[in-house]
Amino acid sequence: MRRDDCPECLRLWREYADATSTHIGLDSKLRLATLEWDLPSIELLTPEVEAAGARRTFYREAFRKHVATAHKADAETNEYGGDIRKEDGPN
Numbered sequence: 001m002r003r004d005d006c007p008e009c010l011r012l013w014r015e016y017a018d019a020t021s022t023h024i025g026l027d028s029k030l031r032l033a034t035l036e037w038d039l040p041s042i043e044l045l046t047p048e049v050e051a052a053g054a055r056r057t058f059y060r061e062a063f064r065k066h067v068a069t070a071h072k073a074d075a076e077t078n079e080y081g082g083d084i085r086k087e088d089g090p091n
C-alpha cells in the first residue's frame with residue numbers, strides 16, 4: 001500500500017499536524033505572558049505547553065515508527081523513514 005492512501009498515515013499525520021499547531025499556539029501565548037510578566041497565565045500555560053509538546057513528540061514518533069514498519073519497503077527508497085541506504089559516501 002502506498003503511504004498517501006494509507007488511512008493510518010493520514011490519521012497519524014493529522015494528529016501530528018494538529019498537535020504541532022496547538023503546541024505552537026500555546027507556546028506563543030506563553031512567550032507573550034512571559035514578556036508581560038503575567039504570572040497567573042504563565043502558571044496556567046506552562047503545563048499546557050509541556051503537554052502539547054509531549055503530544056507532538058508522541059505523534060511524530062508514532063508516525064515515524066508506523067512508516068518504518070508498515071511501509072518498510074518504500075521507506076528505503078524514499079526521503080523519510082530513517083533507513084535509507086546510500087550507495088556511496090564517506091560513511
Ligand SMILES: [Zn+2]
Nearest residue numbers: 006008009070
Ligand atoms: Zn501508513
